[in-house]
Amino acid sequence: MSEPDTEAGHAASDVPVCYRHPTRETYIRCARCDRPICPECMTSAAVGFQCPECVREGRTAQRPVRTVAGATVRQGPPVVTVSIVVACAAVWVLQITIPGLTSRFYLLGAAVAGGEWYRLVTAGFLHAGFLHIALNMWVLWVFGQPVEALLGRARFLTVYLVSLVAGTTASYVFNSPLTPSLGASGAIFGVVGAMIVLGKRLRMPLGWVVSFVVLNLAFTVFVSGIDWHAHLGGLAGGMALTAAMVYPPRQYRVVAWVAATVVLLAGLTGVAVSRTQVVQQTPEYAFYWSPAGQQLHQDNTRPFP
Numbered sequence: 001m002s003e004p005d006t007e008a009g010h011a012a013s014d015v016p017v018c019y020r021h022p023t024r025e026t027y028i029r030c031a032r033c034d035r036p037i038c039p040e041c042m043t044s045a046a047v048g049f050q051c052p053e054c055v056r057e058g059r060t061a062q063r064p065v066r067t068v069a070g071a072t073v074r075q076g077p078p079v080v081t082v083s084i085v086v087a088c089a090a091v092w093v094l095q096i097t098i099p100g101l102t103s104r105f106y107l108l109g110a111a112v113a114g115g116e117w118y119r120l121v122t123a124g125f126l127h128a129g130f131l132h133i134a135l136n137m138w139v140l141w142v143f144g145q146p147v148e149a150l151l152g153r154a155r156f157l158t159v160y161l162v163s164l165v166a167g168t169t170a171s172y173v174f175n176s177p178l179t180p181s182l183g184a185s186g187a188i189f190g191v192v193g194a195m196i197v198l199g200k201r202l203r204m205p206l207g208w209v210v211s212f213v214v215l216n217l218a219f220t221v222f223v224s225g226i227d228w229h230a231h232l233g234g235l236a237g238g239m240a241l242t243a244a245m246v247y248p249p250r251q252y253r254v255v256a257w258v259a260a261t262v263v264l265l266a267g268l269t270g271v272a273v274s275r276t277q278v279v280q281q282t283p284e285y286a287f288y289w290s291p292a293g294q295q296l297h298q299d300n301t302r303p304f305p
Helices: 002-013 052-061 079-097 101-105 109-113 119-125 130-151 153-174 185-202 207-222 228-246 250-280 283-289 291-298
Strands: none
Touching: 079 101, 079 119, 079 130, 079 153, 101 119, 109 119, 109 250, 109 283, 119 153, 130 153, 130 185, 153 185, 153 228, 153 250, 185 207, 185 228, 207 228, 228 250
């Protein structure tokens, strides 16, 4: 009677069990460490299955794929591009529903000289009509997706915002202080400029991008009412910052990105301050930034256009 029981005991002890679940019998082993694993613990691999520990070790050891700018390659939708489109659309809805909002936040040199520096940013999210915003968002969608994928989200957002400020600063410097300006075109031209730099760096065909820039610049020069100064300013800002991201040696690209952003913003601030001094010293504009003019602004009756 005892001998059959002994044999049965040996047979039972020879059945492998999952190393994480000792009560579960299994004949499947990890392809890397050879430990028994149950169906709950197995992960399909190129050859066989792997246990959770080996899968975790493999992910840790695997180097992340980087873009040409040094950002981690991400799967999924272009989050930043979509967010900007949604933000501009939301602001457009506010523009058509809140009277006076557009004139309160568009770019006006006289108002900037009076201390309303925020207009150098807010003007880039306003639009003059449905066709204006529709065209701008379409161009942003076409160019924003590939540029965001190549630069990464944080770098793409930096290029967009710096280009926006570069465009509004150029408009502030070269336009009359009494000429209002608004639109995301400066920032979008910066994105197009980034595409040119990336294409050059990666040796991509750029004929269609250059043609787009040339045709749009020609259109803005010959058609009145379009602020081509902002377009050129944004284009230059986007190209300069993107070049700093992708051309330095790989180990210095993050430093170059941050340094170029700081230098460009500091330079744009200096230019804007200098322009402010000129506007404030011009008698014909003095009233608009004077305390009396600011009071009229507070009363929503100032004589700004």
